[in-house]
Amino acid sequence: MRLDYLTIFPDFFAPLELSLPGKAAASGLLDLGVHDLRRWAHDRHRTVDDTPYGGGAGMVMKPEPWGEAFAEVLSAGSDTGERSTIVFTTPSGERFDQRLAEELSTREHLVFACGRYEGIDQRVIDHAREIAEVREISLGDYVLNGGEVAALAVTEAVVRLLPGFMGNAASLVEESHAEGGLLEYPVYTKPRSWEGRDVPDVLLSGDHGAIARWRHAEAVRRTAERRPDLLTPSVLDDGTPIVRAV
Ligand code: SAM
Numbered sequence: 001m002r003l004d005y006l007t008i009f010p011d012f013f014a015p016l017e018l019s020l021p022g023k024a025a026a027s028g029l030l031d032l033g034v035h036d037l038r039r040w041a042h043d044r045h046r047t048v049d050d051t052p053y054g055g056g057a058g059m060v061m062k063p064e065p066w067g068e069a070f071a072e073v074l075s076a077g078s079d080t081g082e083r084s085t086i087v088f089t090t091p092s093g094e095r096f097d098q099r100l101a102e103e104l105s106t107r108e109h110l111v112f113a114c115g116r117y118e119g120i121d122q123r124v125i126d127h128a129r130e131i132a133e134v135r136e137i138s139l140g141d142y143v144l145n146g147g148e149v150a151a152l153a154v155t156e157a158v159v160r161l162l163p164g165f166m167g168n169a170a171s172l173v174e175e176s177h178a179e180g181g182l183l184e185y186p187v188y189t190k191p192r193s194w195e196g197r198d199v200p201d202v203l204l205s206g207d208h209g210a211i212a213r214w215r216h217a218e219a220v221r222r223t224a225e226r227r228p229d230l231l232t233p234s235v236l237d238d239g240t241p242i243v244r245a246v
Contacts, residue, residue, distance in 0.1 A: 001107070001162060002031040004073045005151060006066070007114040008048055010034045012148035016155070024165055035073065040065040049117050058118035066113065066124040074132060077109040084109040085133040087154065088125055089147030093136030096154055098177035100137065104154070105161040107133075112154070114147030174215075181230050185218035 005013055013034045016022065024030040038046035041064075049059035070086065077084045085107045094100065104110060111132070113120065128134045139150040159165055166172060176184040188199045202214045223230050 001029070001105075001159070002033070002077055002109045003155060003159075004033040004035065004077065004109075004111045005114065005148075006035050006037050006069050006073065006111065007146075007148055007151075008037050008116055009114075009146065009148055010036045012114075012146075013152070015152060024159060024162070029162060029164055030159060033073070033076075035069065037065050037069060040068040040072075052118065056118075060118050061115060061120040061124070063121040063124045063127070066120065067127060070111070070128060070131060073111055074109075077111065082108045083133050084111055085135060086111045086113055086128045087151070088113045088115065088120065088128070088134065088136045089139070089150035089154070090115060090119065090136050091138050091141070091143050093138040095141075096137050096139055096150075096157070098157070100135075101154070101157040102161060104135070104158045110158070112147070112151035114151050116146045181223075182219040183223045183227060183230070185215040185222065 007013070016025070016032055016034070025032050037048055041048050041062075048061055048065050050062050052058065052060045074084050085104065087104070087110055089112065113124075113128075125134065125136070137150070137154060139153055144150060161172065172178065174184060176182070188203060192199050192204070200214070202210050205211065
């Protein structure tokens with residue numbers, strides 16, 4: 001998978017060199033490109049923003065640098081001729097979740113367009129739809145200063161789903177928000193007793209069936225308690241929780 005980032009703050013993406021994404025890039029699983037949008041601004045001050053038509057507070061990102069940046073980054077992107085996907089991070093986009101991460105993990109080339117100021121001139125998004133698949137994605141119902149943090153969060157959720165990325169692919173199967181929709185059960189490690197708190201006996205029993213049943217019951221309990229919206233109404237009405245295969 002190739003990932004490109006268009007931003008006026010390239011330093012935000014230094015964490016991509018760390019930990020698993022860094023290793024995946026070194027091993028060739030990921031191809032990363034971070035680009036300063038100002039490279040495609042041609043005036044003396046490398047201007048990427050201007051005042052909004054119609055008036056109002058703040059500045060809007062100008063279309064021309066984005067147009068040139070897309071032309072260059074898309075042509076370098078996909079070896080197989082498959083269309084690239086441009087991800088605009090925006091609080092007015094579709095809410096990011098695990099399903100969307102799974103969908104994006106099937107793409108060959110993602111280009112993250114990171115907004116700043118009051119956002120990007122609408123014509124950039126309209127233009128992008130003609131040259132690529134476009135997804136407008138929100139991290140949640142709050143406003144950040146820029147799209148960089150959102151792009152990093154989406155990246156991390158997507159690349160850990162790529163085959164070969166995780167050392168142990170089984171870690172992905174039982175996670176919160178994985179297929180089945182439940183939150184994950186509580187987890188424990190050594191020591192067996194800490195600060196007067198013991199690991200639940202069943203986890204020490206060696207009885208795999210009992211452990212699986214306990215984990216499933218805990219996952220259902222935790223989901224009902226913390227995120228009842230993840231359970232279907234029929235489940236809540238008759239008290240029978242969704243059964244997820246464990
Ligand atoms: N004026 C915009 C609005 O009200 O929708 C907010 C602009 S925000 C200050 C600047 C940039 O931060 C946005 O263009 C977007 O790229 C990014 N951003 C802010 N909140 C975000 C969120 N919840 N999810 C994804 N990106 C976000």
